Amino acid sequence: MFTSNSTRQNSLLVSLKIKLSKLLLQPTFLIGVILVIILSYLVIAPIVSIFSNSVSLTMMDAMLSGGKDGEFTYKYVDRVFTSSISEKIFWIPLKNSLTVSFFATLIALTLGLILASLVTSTNIFGRKYLGFLLIIPYMLPSQAMATAWLTMFKNRKISGPQGMLESFGITPPDWLAYGPLPISICMALSYFPFAFLLFSSALGKIDIQLEEVASTFGAKTKAIWLKIILPLLIPTTMSVLLLTVARTLGTFATPYILGTPAKYTLLSTSLYSSVRSNDSGVVAVIAIVLSLIGVMLLLVDIWVVRKWQRFVTVGGKGIKRQPSKLGIFRMPTTFFAWVIFLIAALGPFIVLALSTLMREPGNFSFSNFGLAYWTGVNVPGMDQPGIFTSPEVITALKNSFLIAGSASIICGILGLLIGYAVVRLPGTLISSFLRQISFLPYLMPGLAFAAAYLSLFAISRGPIPALYGSISLLILVMVVTYLPYASRSGISAMMQVGPEPEEAGMVLGAGFWRRIISILAPLQKSALIIAIILPFITGMKELSLVVMLVTPGTELLTTQSIRFLDFGYTQLANATILIIGVVVMISVLILNRVTKTNLASGLGG
Amino acid sequence: MSEIKLKELIKNFGGNSIAVDNLSEVFPDGEFVCLLGPSGCGKTTTLRMIAGLETPDSGEILHGDKIFFSSKTGELVKTENRNLGLMFQSYALWPHMTVYKNIIFGLDMQKKTSEEKEKRYLELEKLFHLENFRDRYPSELSGGQQQRVALARMLAIKPSLLLLDEPLSNLDSSLRLEMRSELKRLHQSIGCTIIFVTHDQMEAMTLATLIAVMNNGKIEQIDKPMEIYNNPKSLFVAKFVGSPQMNIINTDKDKELALCLSNKLNIQKNSVKNFGVRPESIKMVKNNEGDINAIIETIQPTGADWIIGLNIFNKSLFLISSDHPIAKENESVGVIFKSEGCHSFDSQDLRIHKN
Ligand SMILES: Nc1ncnc2c1ncn2[C@@H]1O[C@H](COP(=O)(O)OP(=O)(O)OP(=O)(O)O)[C@@H](O)[C@H]1O
Ligand SMILES: [Mg+2]
Numbered sequence: 001m002f003t004s005n006s007t008r009q010n011s012l013l014v015s016l017k018i019k020l021s022k023l024l025l026q027p028t029f030l031i032g033v034i035l036v037i038i039l040s041y042l043v044i045a046p047i048v049s050i051f052s053n054s055v056s057l058t059m060m061d062a063m064l065s066g067g068k069d070g071e072f073t074y075k076y077v078d079r080v081f082t083s084s085i086s087e088k089i090f091w092i093p094l095k096n097s098l099t100v101s102f103f104a105t106l107i108a109l110t111l112g113l114i115l116a117s118l119v120t121s122t123n124i125f126g127r128k129y130l131g132f133l134l135i136i137p138y139m140l141p142s143q144a145m146a147t148a149w150l151t152m153f154k155n156r157k158i159s160g161p162q163g164m165l166e167s168f169g170i171t172p173p174d175w176l177a178y179g180p181l182p183i184s185i186c187m188a189l190s191y192f193p194f195a196f197l198l199f200s201s202a203l204g205k206i207d208i209q210l211e212e213v214a215s216t217f218g219a220k221t222k223a224i225w226l227k228i229i230l231p232l233l234i235p236t237t238m239s240v241l242l243l244t245v246a247r248t249l250g251t252f253a254t255p256y257i258l259g260t261p262a263k264y265t266l267l268s269t270s271l272y273s274s275v276r277s278n279d280s281g282v283v284a285v286i287a288i289v290l291s292l293i294g295v296m297l298l299l300v301d302i303w304v305v306r307k308w309q310r311f312v313t314v315g316g317k318g319i320k321r322q323p324s325k326l327g328i329f330r331m332p333t334t335f336f337a338w339v340i341f342l343i344a345a346l347g348p349f350i351v352l353a354l355s356t357l358m359r360e361p362g363n364f365s366f367s368n369f370g371l372a373y374w375t376g377v378n379v380p381g382m383d384q385p386g387i388f389t390s391p392e393v394i395t396a397l398k399n400s401f402l403i404a405g406s407a408s409i410i411c412g413i414l415g416l417l418i419g420y421a422v423v424r425l426p427g428t429l430i431s432s433f434l435r436q437i438s439f440l441p442y443l444m445p446g447l448a449f450a451a452a453y454l455s456l457f458a459i460s461r462g463p464i465p466a467l468y469g470s471i472s473l474l475i476l477v478m479v480v481t482y483l484p485y486a487s488r489s490g491i492s493a494m495m496q497v498g499p500e501p502e503e504a505g506m507v508l509g510a511g512f513w514r515r516i517i518s519i520l521a522p523l524q525k526s527a528l529i530i531a532i533i534l535p536f537i538t539g540m541k542e543l544s545l546v547v548m549l550v551t552p553g554t555e556l557l558t559t560q561s562i563r564f565l566d567f568g569y570t571q572l573a574n575a576t577i578l579i580i581g582v583v584v585m586i587s588v589l590i591l592n593r594v595t596k597t598n599l600a601s602g603l604g605g
Numbered sequence: 606m607s608e609i610k611l612k613e614l615i616k617n618f619g620g621n622s623i624a625v626d627n628l629s630e631v632f633p634d635g636e637f638v639c640l641l642g643p644s645g646c647g648k649t650t651t652l653r654m655i656a657g658l659e660t661p662d663s664g665e666i667l668h669g670d671k672i673f674f675s676s677k678t679g680e681l682v683k684t685e686n687r688n689l690g691l692m693f694q695s696y697a698l699w700p701h702m703t704v705y706k707n708i709i710f711g712l713d714m715q716k717k718t719s720e721e722k723e724k725r726y727l728e729l730e731k732l733f734h735l736e737n738f739r740d741r742y743p744s745e746l747s748g749g750q751q752q753r754v755a756l757a758r759m760l761a762i763k764p765s766l767l768l769l770d771e772p773l774s775n776l777d778s779s780l781r782l783e784m785r786s787e788l789k790r791l792h793q794s795i796g797c798t799i800i801f802v803t804h805d806q807m808e809a810m811t812l813a814t815l816i817a818v819m820n821n822g823k824i825e826q827i828d829k830p831m832e833i834y835n836n837p838k839s840l841f842v843a844k845f846v847g848s849p850q851m852n853i854i855n856t857d858k859d860k861e862l863a864l865c866l867s868n869k870l871n872i873q874k875n876s877v878k879n880f881g882v883r884p885e886s887i888k889m890v891k892n893n894e895g896d897i898n899a900i901i902e903t904i905q906p907t908g909a910d911w912i913i914g915l916n917i918f919n920k921s922l923f924l925i926s927s928d929h930p931i932a933k934e935n936e937s938v939g940v941i942f943k944s945e946g947c948h949s950f951d952s953q954d955l956r957i958h959k960n
Contacts, residue, residue, distance in 0.1 A: 013679070014677065014678065014679040015676070016679075017677070017679030018660070018676065018679050018681055021679070021681040022660055022681065084675075189688065309920055312951070338941070365857075390931065428618065446690075500693050500695055500697035501697050501699055503656075503658050503684075503691075503693070504691070504693065504697040504698075504699070504758075505699075505710070506657075506658065506684040506685055507656060507658075507684045507685075507687075507689065507690065507691040508710050508711035508714055508757075508758070508761075508762060509688075509711055509714035509715060509762070510685065510714050511685055514714070518710075519699060522701040523700070523701060525701075542910070
């Protein structure tokens with residue numbers, strides 16, 4: 001009896017010893033555990049805090065209405081859904097958001113599909129260049145389109161310099177200048193490249209043998225498109241649809257710039273005003289609604305993808321479709337594609353640039369041109385220094401680089417680490433937990449996430465200091481928001497390399513760190529560069545995520561441009577946006593040069 | 606000395622089948638052992654456990670008197686410290702390092718001086734005909750060259766044990782032949798123990814000094830190649846080794862043929878479940894002059910030999926012969942079974958020994 005007991009104890013000890021030495025020889029496990037702890041706090045805590053905020057009484061309301069600070073209450077849920085102001089803060093914005101999203105998505109989808117078909121499959125003039133040029137709007141911050149629109153169509157309703165059309169003597173009507181129409185159009189023009197990319201890649205993946213088979217049965221090009229290609233694009237169409245809706249719902253800049261003058265509120269702008277008025281309970285409720293919509297769209301997307309699985313064409317040979325001859329339609333379609341490029345990409349650039357170069361809008365005489373708004377010398381009717389001399393712009397530029405730069409470096413490294421832990425610890429709880437949790441932020445729109453961080457880090461909790469008003473908070477929130485993309489690419493990069501190169505090192509006597517430094521890191525160099533530059537690009541144009549977290553001194557270029565607009569300094573705002581555009585374009589060029597990767601594949605997410 | 610000893614080794618990946626099932630075996634020092642078996646039988650897993658890339662669920666692995674792993678004492682030696690050479694099916698050359706860097710990596714880990722590294726590199730370069738490739742990257746080499754670099758990289762640290770996982774399966778047939786003789790020469794000149802995984806029985810027969818036939822996570826038989834071929838312990842081993850495959854005659858289904866064989870081999874028919882007849886042990890003679898008559902179904906010339914498909918009472922058999930067939934397709938011939946190549950297996954599929 002006694003012996004059997006002691007052997008059992010002994011064998012327990014032995015198996016523990018094996019487990020321990022396995023752990024020590026495999027620091028992967030340790031890395032995994034550390035990642036789990038960090039991510040749990042950064043991802044789950046904000047979500048918990050926002051749920052708790054939505055049902056607990058704030059200190060302010062506790063003082064006003066009696067009751068205890070933090071007490072359970074339905075007050076905010078009622079306020080959003082049933083109170084007398086619910087119309088104003090929730091129901092009308094919801095209706096507006098849905099309307100705008102519907103039209104914007106419809107236009108973006110149509111444009112994307114038509115242009116992708118033209119560029120990938122026809123002999124339209126300049127198709128080689130269009131493939132790249134049509135993606136440019138995607139690289140511009142979303143307020144570029146909106147401010148360009150405003151610069152063009154603004155009327156006397158709001159202060160600041162005249163709109164361009166107005167200075168020619170044409171007064172654009174309100175419905176053209178502000179509200180749903182311009183918001184829908186601007187969003188559509190900002191987001192159609194996304195549809196264009198996805199459709200192009202889907203068209204490239206369709207096995208052309210499917211089409212060739214049809215043509216041996218005598219099908220003409222038109223019939224092939226109607227009967228084969230378009231039906232095969234249905235799953236892509238559904239994905240594009242849902243993802244574009246999700247994006248438009250989360251967009252802040254466009255409705256803020258073009259909706260505010262007409263008092264046209266969307267959910268995103270309504271959330272923002274609640275933040276500004278410190279109504280954290282309402283903020284939480286609206287943020288939850290936005291997230292729920294996001295989750296719902298994602299679930300539908302997953303369901304659609306699964307349902308249409310049988311449409312997935314396997315094993316395309318990568319042979320390019322012969323471009324079809326367009327005949328008499330060649331000129332009109334070419335014209336159409338280039339006009340879209342002009343309106344969506346070149347147009348905003350020209351308008352923004354012109355507005356910063358002309359002292360008075362609409363006056364095209366030579367003497368009216370100059371660098372006044374850039375250098376700050378002889379600025380008419382403005383008490384502001386120029387872009388090059390403005391302390392705000394310089395601070396914002398520094399902050400933008402600092403924040404987007406550090407966030408993207410952290411994000412890139414974190415993404416690869418997560419990839420490493422997930423791929424090297426297959427079948428463990430850690431692996432699946434890391435995979436799931438790093439994906440969670442994807443479900444929350446940036447605005448909702450920022451709201452959560454705002455409430456989480458407003459005061460210090462335990463060992464974590466109050467970060468509100470600090471640069472680190474902005475970096476942190478950016479890292480976490482971009483994590484889904486970073487970890488996804490990290491996982492796929494690690495999958496591609498496989499365990500063998502490392503195992504070969506192990507056999508030859510290389511320890512863990514040696515393997516990481518001499519084998520893994522060099523192999524993942526280009527993956528790492530991509531994993532850093534992509535979030536950097538997104539971070540440079542990020543607005544909705546940071547707009548409610550910035551404080552004076554931590555402004556970014558994007559938020560600074562909004563401040564300028566708020567004060568009516570349109571030219572300074574435009575110049576700031578141009579700077580962002582240029583930085584982003586240069587980053588994209590570096591990315592292309594360094595990694596020789598296709599921009600399209602990278603931005604597709 | 607430095608033999609490899611596996612004791613009651615078990616590895617289960619969590620599926621319903623066990624990858625390596627209570628394996629106990631000794632691979633003696635200096636042998637060229639081939640682990641032979643069908644896909645999924647646990648060859649790679651066994652090799653990876655010896656290398657330390659996979660930890661067994663229980664059991665022991667010993668190299669000489671050094672304990673690599675023991676679930677009894679909880680000992681576990683890291684791969685890095687086992688001083689063995691492992692070659693992967695995919696070679697796993699590091700694409701970001703030149704041939705030189707790849708090969709001396711192991712020496713770097715041992716903190717060798719640059720003279721020592723240079724000296725060893727030159728030796729290996731000569732041994733594997735890698736002159737002129739020093740500064741090339743793996744992607745600039747042909748498959749055969751890559752493989753030689755992988756071999757050189759593994760041998761640079763003079764391991765006392767070489768583990769090779771289907772190293773030849775990515776090569777075309779002529780290169781494979783060349784590399785086979787290269788490996789054989791290598792084994793003779795270095796004299797260390799080699800464990801070589803393959804599912805190609807020809808490769809195993811030609812290379813190995815010992816073949817271990819694996820099935821379902823167990824080693825069914827370990828023996829010299831000809832011993833495996835001539836005296837298979839089980840039906841599985843008999844079927845797996847030899848090409849064309851051994852003819853299997855089930856005593857229930859093919860009664861007439863079974864009766865003929867049991868008479869010929871002078872064995873009690875009821876104790877036998879299957880007879881096995883090697884294709885080269887069947888000889889064709891004139892009609893009615895053999896043990897039994899057969900119809901020729903197919904005649905396939907392979908160049909040196911003929912593979913002939915026979916039909917005896919609706920059972921198809923293959924024979925292989927270097928003589929020109931004495932009759933044409935669909936004609937009837939007599940057949941003689943030579944007893945050296947005829948085996949009988951009991952209901953447990955074990956071979957019944959002749960007295
Ligand atoms: N990492 C793993 N996770 C789960 N199951 C595994 C793993 N590696 C191997 N197996 C399973 O263990 C069994 C033995 O696999 P192993 O790779 O050793 O086979 P093998 O004999 O090398 O086959 P092959 O000739 O195809 O290479 C198989 O059933 C396989 O599916
Ligand atoms: Mg294998």
